[in-house]
Amino acid sequence: MELSHKLLAIEKMQVKRSGLTRNLPWLVALAVVWTISGFATPLVNAYYFSIVIYVGINVVLAVSLNLVNGFTGQFSMGHAGFMAIGGYTSAFLTTSLRSFYPTLMSHPFAEQGIFIGALIIGALVASVAGYLVGLPSLRLKGDYLAIVTLGFGEIIRVFLLNIEAIGGARGMPGIPSLSSFGWVYTFALITVFVIARLTVTPIGREFLGVREDEIASEAMGVNTTQAKVRAFVIGAFFAGIGGGLFAHFLSYLNPSTFDFNKSFDIIIMVVLGGMGTITGSVIAACLLTVLREGLRSLQEITHIDFRMIIYSMILILMMILRPNGLFGTKEIWEFLPFRNFKQKKKSP
Amino acid sequence: MIEFLQHIINGMSVGSIYALIALGYTMVFGILQLINFAHGDIYMLGAFVGFFGSRYFFPGGNSSFVALVTIMLLAMGVCSIVGFAIERIAYRPLRKARRINALITAVGVSMFLEFSGQLFFGSDPKFFPQIYAPTADWSIGALKINPLQIIVLLISLTLMVILQYIIFRTRFGRAMRAVSFNHDLAGLMGIPVDRVISFTFMLGSALAGAGGVLVGLVYPKIEPLMGVMPGLKCFVAAVLGGIGNVAGAVVGALFLGLAEEFLVGYWLSTYRDALAFAILILILLFKPTGLFPVQTTEKV
Numbered sequence: 001m002e003l004s005h006k007l008l009a010i011e012k013m014q015v016k017r018s019g020l021t022r023n024l025p026w027l028v029a030l031a032v033v034w035t036i037s038g039f040a041t042p043l044v045n046a047y048y049f050s051i052v053i054y055v056g057i058n059v060v061l062a063v064s065l066n067l068v069n070g071f072t073g074q075f076s077m078g079h080a081g082f083m084a085i086g087g088y089t090s091a092f093l094t095t096s097l098r099s100f101y102p103t104l105m106s107h108p109f110a111e112q113g114i115f116i117g118a119l120i121i122g123a124l125v126a127s128v129a130g131y132l133v134g135l136p137s138l139r140l141k142g143d144y145l146a147i148v149t150l151g152f153g154e155i156i157r158v159f160l161l162n163i164e165a166i167g168g169a170r171g172m173p174g175i176p177s178l179s180s181f182g183w184v185y186t187f188a189l190i191t192v193f194v195i196a197r198l199t200v201t202p203i204g205r206e207f208l209g210v211r212e213d214e215i216a217s218e219a220m221g222v223n224t225t226q227a228k229v230r231a232f233v234i235g236a237f238f239a240g241i242g243g244g245l246f247a248h249f250l251s252y253l254n255p256s257t258f259d260f261n262k263s264f265d266i267i268i269m270v271v272l273g274g275m276g277t278i279t280g281s282v283i284a285a286c287l288l289t290v291l292r293e294g295l296r297s298l299q300e301i302t303h304i305d306f307r308m309i310i311y312s313m314i315l316i317l318m319m320i321l322r323p324n325g326l327f328g329t330k331e332i333w334e335f336l337p338f339r340n341f342k343q344k345k346k347s348p
Numbered sequence: 349m350i351e352f353l354q355h356i357i358n359g360m361s362v363g364s365i366y367a368l369i370a371l372g373y374t375m376v377f378g379i380l381q382l383i384n385f386a387h388g389d390i391y392m393l394g395a396f397v398g399f400f401g402s403r404y405f406f407p408g409g410n411s412s413f414v415a416l417v418t419i420m421l422l423a424m425g426v427c428s429i430v431g432f433a434i435e436r437i438a439y440r441p442l443r444k445a446r447r448i449n450a451l452i453t454a455v456g457v458s459m460f461l462e463f464s465g466q467l468f469f470g471s472d473p474k475f476f477p478q479i480y481a482p483t484a485d486w487s488i489g490a491l492k493i494n495p496l497q498i499i500v501l502l503i504s505l506t507l508m509v510i511l512q513y514i515i516f517r518t519r520f521g522r523a524m525r526a527v528s529f530n531h532d533l534a535g536l537m538g539i540p541v542d543r544v545i546s547f548t549f550m551l552g553s554a555l556a557g558a559g560g561v562l563v564g565l566v567y568p569k570i571e572p573l574m575g576v577m578p579g580l581k582c583f584v585a586a587v588l589g590g591i592g593n594v595a596g597a598v599v600g601a602l603f604l605g606l607a608e609e610f611l612v613g614y615w616l617s618t619y620r621d622a623l624a625f626a627i628l629i630l631i632l633l634f635k636p637t638g639l640f641p642v643q644t645t646e647k648v
Contacts, residue, residue, distance in 0.1 A: 075448055077455075140632055142447050143383045147583060148632060151625030154580075158622040260576075264459065271452055308463035315456030320441045323449045 026193050030186060037182030049181070050249075051293050056184035057245050058285040060191045062269035063278055064238030067195050069267070070275035070329075071204070072231035073211030075146040078133065078153030079239050080262035082126040084255070085156060086240020087247035088166055090115075090122030091175040094248065098176055105176070115178040115248065119187075123240035129156070130236025134229040153263055160255040171254035179249035187245060191238045196278050198234070207231050211276070261308075268311050271318060274325025279332040284325075350490045355613045356606065361497035361566065363605020364504035368559035369582035370589070370597040371511060372552025378592035378642070379528040379548050381447065385454040386434055388579015389461035390427050390553045394560025395476065395570040396469055397423040402479045416480040420503075420561045424554035431553025432546055440542070458579070465572030473571040476564035500562045507558055508598055514551070515594060524548055528592070581624040588631055590638030600639065 044052070061083065068076045097114055098105040105111050133152045140148060166172050198204040206227040209217035218224050247253050269288050273280030288311075295307045318325065327335075369391050376384045401422045406415045438457050442450045480499070485492045515521040526534040527544045535541045563578075564570050585604045589596025604624060612620050631638065 073448075075451065140636070143381075143451055144587075144632055144636070146451060147383065147580075148625075148629055150580070151584075151628050155622045155625050158619055162618050264455065267452075267455070305463070305466065308459055309467065312456045312459035312463065316438055316453055316460065319445070319449045319453040319456065320438070323442075323445060 026189060029189055033185040033189065034182050037180060037185075051289065053179065053181065053184050053249050055286050055289045056181075056188045057179075057242050057249070058266070058269060058289050059188045059282050060184075060238055060242040060245065061266045062273070062281040062285040063188075063191050063195055064235045064242065065266050066270045066273070066275065066278065066281045067198070067207070067238075068231050068235040069270050070277065070281070071195075071199055071211060072207040072228060073275075074228055074231065075142065076149045076232070076235070077146050077260065077263050077267065078149035078151075078156075079235070079266050080258040080260065081133075081149075081153030081156035082130055082236040082239035083243035083246065083262070084160060084253075084258035085129050085243065086119075086122040086126040087243030087253055087258075088122075088160060088172070089125045089240070090118040090244035091172060091247040091253055092166055093118035093121060094176050094178070095172070095174060111176075111178065115176075115183070119241055119244040119248075122244045123237045126240025126243065127233045127237035130232045130239075131229060133236075134232030150260055150263070153258070153260060157255050157258055160258075166253075169255065171252060173252050175247050175251045175253065177248060177251045179245045184245050184249070187241050191241070192278055192282065195234075195238075203227075203230060208276075265311075268315060271325055272314060274327035274329065276329035277325070277327040277331055280325055280327035280330075283327075283332070351613070353491055355609050357493060357497055359606035359609030360602060361500050361605075362609065363602035364501045365559045365563050365566075366578065366582050366585050366605050367598045367601035368504050368507060368555045368562070369578060370585040370601040371508070371594060372556050373583050374586040374589070374591055374594060374597040375524075375548050375552045377586065378594075379524065379545055380439070380443070380450075382439065382450050383454060383583060384439075384549075384552075385451075385458040385579065386461055387552065387556055388575035388577075388582065389458050389465070390431060390434075390575070391556040391560045391563075391578060392465060392570070392572060392575030393430060393461065394423040394427045394557030395564045395574065396465065396474075396560075396572075397426045397557065398479075398561035398564050399474055399476055399570060402477045406477075406479060413480055416561075416565070419479055420558050423557040423561045425557075427557030427560070428550035428554040431549040431556075435546055435549040440545075458576075462573055462576065469572055471572060473569045476568035476570050478565075478568070480565065494566075496566050500566055503558070503562060507555060511551070511555065512594065520544070520547060577621060584624040584628040587628060587638055590640040590642055592642040593638070593640045596638060596640035 061079065065076065065079045068074050068079075094105075094115060097118075105114065133149065160166065161169050199208065206217065206222045206224075207230075209220070209222050210224050210227050210231075214224055217227075243258075265288075269284045270281055272288065273282070273284030291310075292307055295305075295310065299305055299307070369387060372387050372390075373384065376382060376387070398419050401419050402415065405418065405422075434457055438453050439450065442453055480496075485494055486498075487493070513521075515524060523534070523539045523544045524547070526537065526539055527541050527548075531541055534544075560570075560575075581604060582601060585601035586597045587600070588603065589598070589600030591597075604627065607627070608620055608623055611617075611623050
């Protein structure tokens with residue numbers, strides 16, 4: 001009963017518009033991103049620029065984790081593992097191509113094309129890993145799933161530590177720095193677009209059904225294991241993209257970057273924003289990335305690292321006081337009075 | 349052959365410390381169905397209480413068995429108070445909430461302990477004072493045994509026997525078992541459920557604190573993040589033995605300690621941390637209830 005109610009409510013939220021007007025805001029946003037990328041990038045201080053880039057990358061990571069943790073109601077703690085696979089794969093491709101075919105990589109268009117290709121290949125490899133992790137472990141529930149995904153993340157890290165071709169514990173230096181403002185935010189937009197759209201397709205509805213009541217959706221004919229695996233694969237794909245962007249911005253990768261603290265960073269963004277809200281994740285990703293840098297300057301004065309303590313306090317207090325996160329499962333525009341008014345008028 | 353025996357002794361000694369931590373996991377899970385992620389950090393806290401306690405109470409470095417026992421009791425006391433506080437402040441408000449929320453809180457508490465540990469103790473590793481240091485190794489033929497390892501093993505076994513006694517032979521133990529069977533029914537029978545749960549946390553935390561002191565004795569390098577890996581591994585040990593099953597946790601932990609020791613000693617020394625998770629994944633896939641399952645029924 002509650003499930004069908006929920007699905008109906010989601011159905012109602014859909015405003016029927018033509019394809020062009022529906023996609024127009026995204027295209028405008030894309031144009032704005034590349035305009036800013038073209039004009040404003042050289043003007044900004046390098047430190048502030050790096051914060052802006054990290055905000056974009058964290059948006060990709062948080063929104064993709066929210067698909068698994070928020071929309072599908074599973075609790076993955078291994079997002080950093082998928083990120084590592086995507087990052088290492090794409091970085092390995094671009095660095096080895098640059099060293100074997102330096103002339104090819106010197107051409108700017110070819111370089112950009114190879115970068116995008118490498119990102120997508122990295123993401124595909126990450127999604128294959130997501131499939132391998134998802135298929136067996138998604139028969140597990142709640143806490144067990146959480147700890148198994150954490151375990152897979154750690155196993156991935158230990159394997160990366162032991163692969164000599166990518167530097168092992170020494171890390172992988174000299175990755176071409178190709179993650180420009182334009183690309184990072186293009187991929188952030190793509191991630192948000194795909195996942196926002198996905199939640200209103202039949203596949204996405206299955207995700208929501210699994211979250212709301214697994215047994216009920218199974219009774220309604222949803223293949224819940226398949227739905228969970230799909231969520232995992234798509235989440236891992238975008239985590240791989242995020243990892244690739246991260247690698248090509250930092251120019252250096254080390255397995256210890258992708259330990260479970262990295263996964264927790266992303267989880268905190270999802271929990272703070274609200275599990276099951278895209279705008280919430282986006283806002284939490286911005287907030288926490290900026291907060292971290294603010295705390296870093298505080299740390300320079302006091303020599304005390306408050307960041308993780310504040311993060312953990314956020315987690316505990318959030319769960320006690322506002323367990324659904326800042327936005328719960330609502331998007332930001334659902335809080336606007338105008339929207340409620342319109343809906344009330346429509347329904348008799 | 350000698351090397352083999354040496355590995356067995358090392359494995360048993362590590363495994364018995366794992367067992368002390370795994371017991372806390374399995375008791376808390378049995379009673380609340382909650383993975384208390386902070387448990388590994390309570391073990392870290394125990395090591396630090398031992399570190400500061402022995403510097404304060406036994407500053408001359410006069411090592412004796414009495415000193416060891418005093419420090420251990422101190423660590424157990426402090427850890428049980430912290431365990432009580434954690435349950436009271438962080439977990440009790442969420443007892444009726446969804447399990448995923450309790451899990452996130454547990455992760456938060458764990459991170460809070462780790463990083464406030466870094467804040468107060470400093471993030472650099474410290475060397476645990478030798479509060480009990482027998483002079484020479486015992487040698488039986490070519491086999492050399494560090495007496496500390498035997499003492500660790502004996503102390504852990506003693507603590508486990510005491511725990512077994514508390515759970516199965518006392519009124520409070522019976523109350524614990526009743527609460528883990530069903531909270532509401534136990535409450536109706538006049539059992540003070542909240543108090544029993546608090547006591548369970550205190551008991552588990554005390555064992556973890558003892559484990560912290562013992563590990564400091566054998567591997568004297570302690571640091572605020574030392575509890576993360578053992579914490580996760582001991583959870584694996586508890587799952588391996590059938591979570592909620594007290595004797596199973598001990599068997600699982602000893603098995604894990606031995607398996608790690610053999611993996612490192614004979615085969616792949618760099619994959620130590622991956623082994624526990626590989627075991628976890630295999631056990632959850634093929635026998636999710638663990639080796640010694642607790643009977644449960646799942647209702648729709």
